[in-house]
Amino acid sequence: MDELELLKKDWQKGTEYKSYDNSEIYPMLHKKSSSIVKMLFHISLAEMAFWILLTTVPFFISDNYRERFNTSYENPWFVAISVFGFLVIFLFVYLLFKAHKSISVTDSAKKLMESILRTRKIIKYYVLYNLVMIFISIPLSLIFEFNENKEFHDQIEAFDSTQMILLYAITFLVTGVFVLVIWGFYRLLYGILLKRLNRNYNEIKKLEI
Amino acid sequence: MNKELENSFVEQLQKHQNIVHKVCRLYTNNVDAHNDLFQEITIQLWKAYPKFRGDAKFSTWMYRVGLNTAITLYRKSKRSIQTQEFDNVQFKIRAEEYDDTEEQQLKLLYNAVHQLNDIEKALVFLYLEDKDYREISETLGITEVNARVKMNRVKKKLRTILNP
Numbered sequence: 001m002d003e004l005e006l007l008k009k010d011w012q013k014g015t016e017y018k019s020y021d022n023s024e025i026y027p028m029l030h031k032k033s034s035s036i037v038k039m040l041f042h043i044s045l046a047e048m049a050f051w052i053l054l055t056t057v058p059f060f061i062s063d064n065y066r067e068r069f070n071t072s073y074e075n076p077w078f079v080a081i082s083v084f085g086f087l088v089i090f091l092f093v094y095l096l097f098k099a100h101k102s103i104s105v106t107d108s109a110k111k112l113m114e115s116i117l118r119t120r121k122i123i124k125y126y127v128l129y130n131l132v133m134i135f136i137s138i139p140l141s142l143i144f145e146f147n148e149n150k151e152f153h154d155q156i157e158a159f160d161s162t163q164m165i166l167l168y169a170i171t172f173l174v175t176g177v178f179v180l181v182i183w184g185f186y187r188l189l190y191g192i193l194l195k196r197l198n199r200n201y202n203e204i205k206k207l208e209i
Numbered sequence: 210m211n212k213e214l215e216n217s218f219v220e221q222l223q224k225h226q227n228i229v230h231k232v233c234r235l236y237t238n239n240v241d242a243h244n245d246l247f248q249e250i251t252i253q254l255w256k257a258y259p260k261f262r263g264d265a266k267f268s269t270w271m272y273r274v275g276l277n278t279a280i281t282l283y284r285k286s287k288r289s290i291q292t293q294e295f296d297n298v299q300f301k302i303r304a305e306e307y308d309d310t311e312e313q314q315l316k317l318l319y320n321a322v323h324q325l326n327d328i329e330k331a332l333v334f335l336y337l338e339d340k341d342y343r344e345i346s347e348t349l350g351i352t353e354v355n356a357r358v359k360m361n362r363v364k365k366k367l368r369t370i371l372n373p
Contacts, residue, residue: 003314008321022219022223029251029252033249037351112281203326
């Protein structure tokens with residue numbers, strides 16, 4: 001193509017760019033990066049912190065909650081679930097740091113995009129895990145309360161079958177909507193943040209077909 | 210030790226800074242965005258420098274980090290997007306009064322290249338820098354065959370933009 005050759009000739013002549021001298025380059029090294037990797041990493045840490053705080057803060061600020069929590073620990077199932085919960089958090093934190101460390105700007109363009117998207121995916125699964133846990137813990141706690149809380153037990157026992165179905169339906173519906181709204185918001189947020197990255201990654205993937 | 214590393218880095222970057230400027234020229238539309246991207250590429254180069262091994266050429270290594278920053282890491286400011294729209298309007302007006310002089314043609318060409326997507330720009334950039342298909346494919350992470358195929362498509366696309 002003649003035009004591109006013309007462009008190449010002109011390009012290689014080089015245009016007069018502002019040439020920085022050494023004293024101008026030194027301060028540049030110590031400026032803060034505004035790269036997407038850094039931003040995403042900070043958001044990931046904030047998300048982790050948010051979910052961890054959400055599950056631990058009530059324990060520290062509410063006496064009532066703490067008391068109920070302490071009695072719950074007499075139940076071995078509850079202990080097992082809590083231990084499992086902490087193991088999952090450690091696993092996700094470990095995976096997040098490992099994935100973040102593997103992001104290298106000297107990889108090929110495709111590999112770099114893949115490592116960033118993989119890091120994102122870990123956080124996505126972490127949020128998904130939390131939402132699923134919320135979703136299943138609501139009916140579980142209903143059953144738990146039914147077995148352990150005398151007052152609640154008597155109330156429920158007085159229900160007829162329509163009221164029972166209604167209670168379960170409402171519980172599921174409210175939890176479901178709550179979980180879906182958070183998930184939708186989350187997808188929208190990351191859809192916007194990662195729009196360009198996803199577009200470029202798809203463009204490069206398209207070349208392989 | 211750290212100071213030594215810093216000195217040798219600044220020395221090399223100073224010498225090869227044109228590569229960074231050229232990446233900025235292709236991916237930005239105004240002086241502010243150009244300087245902003247230059248700054249970000251410099252930070253990324255400096256962060257990656259301790260792992261830079263002498264077996265690769267400093268300039269070759271710069272192409273990779275520079276393009277990766279422009280394509281993936283750099284977050285475009287709103288300002289540069291607005292300018293791009295403005296450029297397109299200008300381009301349409303210019304295309305109507307197409308003139309055969311070389312300078313006019315070059316302007317049109319640069320405008321056309323600016324309308325390509327990020328990946329296509331990277332291909333054109335490496336092509337203009339006289340890189341062979343092996344290096345192009347390694348930089349982007351695609352096969353050599355696909356790099357060739359894509360380059361042909363980009364040439365076609367440029368032709369369509371120039372002669373709608």
